[in-house]
Amino acid sequence: MLSGKLMAHEEKTLRSGCTRQARWQSPCQETQQTRTIRNRQKRSTGPLAKGRKTMSLFKRPNSPYWWYKFVFDGVRYQRSTRLKNKKAAGNAESIHRARLAQTRAGIVERKPAPLLKQFAPQFLASVKLERKPNTHRCYSVSVNNLLPKVRRKAAG
Numbered sequence: 283m284l285s286g287k288l289m290a291h292e293e294k295t296l297r298s299g300c301t302r303q304a305r306w307q308s309p310c311q312e313t314q315q316t317r318t319i320r321n322r323q324k325r326s327t328g329p330l331a332k333g334r335k336t337m338s339l340f341k342r343p344n345s346p347y348w349w350y351k352f353v354f355d356g357v358r359y360q361r362s363t364r365l366k367n368k369k370a371a372g373n374a375e376s377i378h379r380a381r382l383a384q385t386r387a388g389i390v391e392r393k394p395a396p397l398l399k400q401f402a403p404q405f406l407a408s409v410k411l412e413r414k415p416n417t418h419r420c421y422s423v424s425v426n427n428l429l430p431k432v433r434r435k436a437a438g
Contacts, residue, residue, distance in 0.1 A: 339371055350375035354382050398425075398432050 338351045348371030351360040359378065363371040384390075402425045410418045 339368060339375065347371075350378070352379065354379065355386065399429060402429065 339348050340351070341348055346366050348363045348365055348368055349360065350363060350371065351358070352375070353359070359382075361378070363374040365371045365374060381391075406418065406422055406425060409421050413421075
């Protein structure tokens with residue numbers, strides 16, 4: 283087939299359709315054509331290449347808002363951005379795609395911790411059911427003493 287002097291990377295270069303001159307070049311001296319072919323292959327096989335073709339923004343008839351439509355992991359997403367600026371709508375689509383990718387990778391956003399005034403009644407109700415009466419009384423006195431101090435600190 284080819285002489286023994288021809289290395290594996292040069293053999294790939296020859297198969298990719300480069301000129302005969304490119305056959306004997308080292309990898310450092312590759313032609314623009316082989317670089318372009320390699321870059322296309324990288325782009326088409328990357329981790330986000332599947333389901334990510336182009337940004338698909340559009341406007342519906344008689345609507346001032348931009349919509350986006352794309353397929354991610356075989357599921358079609360089509361939603362209104364509720365934005366009138368095309369660039370901002372494109373950012374909204376990118377944010378939605380990023381959240382989907384993070385969810386697929388196992389990265390989950392944490393919900394913010396509830397405020398004490400919202401959590402205290404729920405906490406005291408669960409303590410009343412699960413603990414002894416004196417424990418509930420002690421916790422309710424502590425929470426009732428703590429709530430005004432927390433409110434003052436938040437206001438000031």
